Structure formats: structure tokens, C-alpha cells
Amino acid sequence: MRVVVGTCGFQKSRKMHYKLLDAVEVQQTFYDPPPRSRLDSWRSEAPEDFEFTVKAWMLVTHGYNPRLWRRLKRRVAGDRSAYGGFKLTRENLWAWSVTLEAAEALKARIIVVQTPASFEASIENSERIVEFFNKAERGGFIIAWEPRGAWWENPNLLAETARKAGLVIAGDVLRGRLPPDEQELLYARLHGLGGGEVNYKYKYTDDDLKRLATTICGGLWSEAYVMFNNVYSFDDALRFKQVLREACKQ
Known part of the structure; x- marks a missing residue:
């Protein structure tokens, strides 16, 4: 099995991420997509085998939110109410095209x-x-959907929706949010344990990482992405790479 270990966002310098980890999920594309020139620069400076994944722009998924939209530098045209929730509008399709370009x-x-x-x-x-x-352009990308909230309590609806839409289901596997058995690619986003749906201040214990490695090594997926999304994401990802090497030898 191919396993890719990384973080959601750059926590250390980009050079350290490139040298020590396998991938990064770019978070800037969610809040305020950087200009093409900056993204081209990141790609050119990274090793060829280092992977970037991209978080879709919040305008497509979340719609108008005054607190979040204050972070926008890019001009957003059209009716604000036409954004978010996968509405099939000109505005949402434009926002999606920005994600595809990134x-x-x-x-x-x-x-x-x-x-x-x-x-x-x-x-x-x-x-x-x-x-x-x-109906939207997909650009040949794999699209991994992580739903928050009650979708996980409705596994049949979740699986049926993903199948019909051609999506991979992503989730926090340490919280039991696993995709259907037939899904060949695992995309795990790890948001810390305890607290509510996320607990970014959580630092994973050695036992947590061993349990995670057992889940990954014992799965039937052809490949797995393990992306840490907590305050200690860089260090936890490094520790997990070592735990994974030991666990998958057995």
C-alpha cells in the first residue's frame, strides 16, 4: 500500500515540509486563493515527488459568512447569496473554477x-x-469530500451521495469516520481527539499513532493519505511516519 503522510497547511517552513514529509494540503485556497504565480512558485521549488492537495474555496461550500469573507482580497462578483452549498449558479461555478486553477x-x-x-x-x-x-468541470481531479455534522450518522445517504457524485469520502479515521469498504483510496484528515468535532490543540499520543498505523496497515485500500490538522501537526506527522514504518513491517 502506498501511504502519503502530511499536514493540512504549512506549519513549519516550506523547505522543512518538502524535506521531511510527503505532502501538504494547501489551506490558503480555502480562505483566499493565492495568485497563480505564487502557486507556480511553490510547485517549482518543491521536489518532484512532493504532493500538494488543495482545499476547495469556501465560497463553493460555505457561502457568505461575514467573518470569513473579511479575509478575502480577491474581488468577488455577483450575488453573495448565490455562493455556497454547491448551488449550481454562475457565481459558484466561477468559484469552483478558481479552485481548479489552483x-x-x-x-x-x-x-x-x-x-x-x-x-x-x-x-x-x-x-x-x-x-x-x-455538471461542473472536474478537470480529472480526485475529489475528496469531508462532511461535518450528521452525515456520519446517516452512512447510507453519505455513501449513496458520494457514489452518485463520484466523490471519495474523507474523514477522521481515529474518530471512527471510515469510508465504505469498496473505496480504494483513503483520505484521512485528523483534527485531534476529545472535545467537539475538532480539537486542534490535541497532541496525539504514541498509543494514538500506533492505533492509527494499525488501521492504515490493516486496511484494504490501495493507497492512503494521512493528513494531520492540529496545532502539533508537523511533529505528529513526523512521529507517525516512524510508527508507520515499524507497524507495517509486521
């Missing part, structure tokens, strides 16, 4: 779409996702 610049393989808990597990939202991804 993924192309970084020569990414995977685009991550993370939906908020407010995007509820419902037939209406399921149909919206399916319609969006069956």
Missing part, C-alpha cells in the same frame, strides 16, 4: 471539499451535491 498550478491530484455542519444530511443537499459534480 489545483492545476500545484499539479495536485486531489481536491478536498469540506462541508460545514450547517450543510445538513438531507435528500435535498444530497441531490444538490450530485447535480453539482455531475
